[in-house]
Amino acid sequence: MALYFSEDFLQELMDRNDIVEYISHSVHLKKAGSTYKGLCPFHKEKTPSFSVSADKQLFYCFGCGKGGTLINYVMQMDNLDFVEAVKLLADRCGMELPEENSNSNDANTKLRQTIYKINSVSGRFFYDKLAEPCGANAMEYVSKRALSKQTVNRFGLGYAPDGNVLLKYLREQGFTDDEIVASGVVGRSENGDIYDRFRNRLMFPIIDVRKNIIGFGGRVLDDSKPKYLNSPETVAFNKSYNLFGLNIAKNSTEDYLVLVEGYMDVIQLHQHGVNTVVATLGTALTPEQARIIKRCKPQVVISYDSDEAGQKATQRAIELLDAEGLKVKVLTMVGSKDPDEYIKANGVGAYIKLIEESQEQIEYKLRKLRKNYDITNIQQKADYVNSAAKEFVNIKSPVECELYVKKVSAETGVSEQSIFSEITRLKKINEKDEEFKAFRKAQVQTTKPADMQKRRYDHAQKLIINIFSNHKSVSNYILSTLNEEDFDDQMRELFVVVKSIRESGGEPDAGLIVSKMSDTALAAEILHDDKNIDDPVLAAKQSAEIILNYKKAERIKAALANDELTSTDKLGKISEEISYERKGVEDGDN
Ligand SMILES: [Zn+2]
Incomplete structure (x- = not known):
């Protein structure tokens, strides 16, 4: 049924309606780790078990098991069928529905596909030119910046020659002038002349998360202006919806993105193995980009230039990212203008190390906190000071801590000494908390063996499908270790879909997958967050082991039940089975 609308259309619909924003109109949502929690609107409850993930754009209730995409939510909440729910959401974000007998939407989709093709042909053309004699200048710049051959290939860097060479080439490839102009690689002057937009520039293809080249950035090789020139906005290229490098950074194993200013910073950092870096496309960060980042990673480290403009941009970016609920840290470089320069030195x-040491700006947090309290009111003033003290507990430098304490003291009239003793008190509580947690962890254990094995098996299946979908780096391992028979009926469908996407080299899109499943709730439960796994390889191996052992034990059980074994075999198998179940108890439930 979902296929009534094109995949493109549904994708855009889900991109333009944010699930957290939408649901928060009917459910009070509170941030909890990488997801949002609230009281389930579908069943009665007192403690929240309803979870919404912004990055996966899915919801799931651990209480009643309802779950799915925003479309499923609207269907169930408002009692609508699929088409009605899509209509409601399209209406809400001003998207036109594809009409049954009109082809306007199709025409747009078609033009977009053509532009992808033109961009891809152009990208290849630029890439080839870089190696030719005409590209010597660009090549010299590449080696001056010490970019390796591998980096050039990975980013598909190229050279745009002088004159109308690309235009001629694209015409020869059979594209019409209108199509070529629509792609933006050429421009059309007022008197109708068509000309190559990029001339004598080093070219950076801009690639979206679905691996389409959507536009280009071009850097001058002499002193002409502008230094960087980008493709204009087209049907396929919306600057505020994309980030340079996101196609690669999205798949990094880190749970943060590093946000830098320039293409060159991204490329240099990647070359040095920091592959979780992105840059905006020659404009200031937009709210849409913040939302897109939010769907990839829960945390951002801003690493803008250290000049005044960079610092101003940092403050703006903090506000936008914070508004999306992202955790924001700021990287401070001393003695260098930008990451590129810093690494060179x-x-x-x-x-x-700077990334690791980057911190949330206390100054910023304090300002935000301050807005929540009316400090002319005594109680609120006390609450403000106490909340501020909570922030100060984590400041490592005593000097910095003292400066902030002084500031709050001056602001509120509460003595520095009182604030310091509150900080000391909080530190003690934190220590006790840690002890208590460790104690509880040691305490938990005891359940029935068979139930426990089944639970472990279920858990392992869910976890490995989640890892399979989120971590490209382990997909080869999973492909070679497990097949669909290893999954039970419920999970198999989902495993098969993720598997086929992985096998074709694609990147699974949780929202889109869930919208196609027969059991959307189960799929949403499995895919709705990325579970914050530290070591996906290890987790995959452990899960695969649990799954394979469980299936093996099942086979033995079946053989015993059907009396397929000789009596000597039987004894061995029974003891194998017993030791397996006992192992389950000893390992405990994780
Ligand atoms: Zn529920």
Whole structure:
């Protein structure tokens, strides 16, 4: 039924309606880790078990098991059928429905596909030119910046020659002038002349998360202006909806993105193994980009230039990212203007250390906090000071801590000494908390063996499908270790879909997959967050082991039940089965 609308259309519909924003009109949602929690609107409850994931754009209730995409939510909430729900959402974001007998939407989709093709042909053309004698200048720049051959290939860098060479080439490939102009690689002057937009520039293809080249950036090789020139906005290229490098950074194993200013920063950092870096496309960060980042990673480290413009942009970016509920840290470089320069002077190791040490700006947090309280009211003033003290507990430098305490003291008239003793008190509570958690963890254990094995098996199936979908780096392992027979009836359908996407080299899109499943709720349960896995390889191996052992035990059980074994075999198998179940108890439930 979902196929009534094109995949493109549904994707755009889900991109333009944010699930968290939508649901929060009917459910009070609170941020909890990488997802939002609230009281389920579909069943009565007192403690929240309803979870919404912004990055996966899915919801799931651990209480009643309802789950799915925003479309499923609207269907169930408003009692609508699929088409009605799509209509409602399309209406809400001003998208026109594809009419049954009109082809306007189709025409747009078709033009977009043609533009992808033109961009792809152009990208290849630029890439080839870089190696030709005409590209010597660009090549010289590439080697001056110490970019390796591998980096050039990975980013598909190229050279746009002088004159109308590309235009001529594209015409020869059979594209019409209108199509070529629509792609933006050429421009059309007022008197109708068509000309190559990029001339004598080093070319950076801009690739979206679905691996289409959607536009180009071009850097001058001499002193002409502008230094960077980008493709204009087209049917396929919306600057505020894309980020340079996101196609690669999205798949990094880190749970954060590093946001830098320039293409060159992205490329240099990737070359040095920091592959979770993105840049905006020659404009300031937009709310849409913040939302897109939110869907990939829960955290952002801003690493803008250290000049005044960079610092101003940092403040703006903090506000936008924070508004989306992202955790924001700021990387501070001393002595260098940008990451590129910093790495040249200090090495990449030093830069990675800066990423690790980057912090949320206390100043910023304090300002935000301050807005929530009316400090002319005594109670609220006390609450403000206490909340501020909570933030100060985590400041490592005593000097910095003292400066902030002074600030809050001056602001509220509460003595520095009182604030300091509150900080000390909170530190003690934190220590006790840690002890208690460790104690509880040691305490938990005891359940029935067979139930426990089944639970472990279920859990492992869900976890490995989640990993399979989120971590490209382990997909080869999973493909070679498990097949659909290893999954039970319910999970198999989902495994098969993710498997076929992985086998074709694609990147699974949770929302789109769930919208196609027969059991959307189960699929949403499995895919609705990325579970914050530290070591996906290890987790995949452990899960695969549990799954394979469970299936093996099942086969033995079946053989015993059907009396397929000789009596000597039987004894061995029974003891194998017993030791397996006992192992389950000893391992405990994780
Ligand atoms: Zn529920």
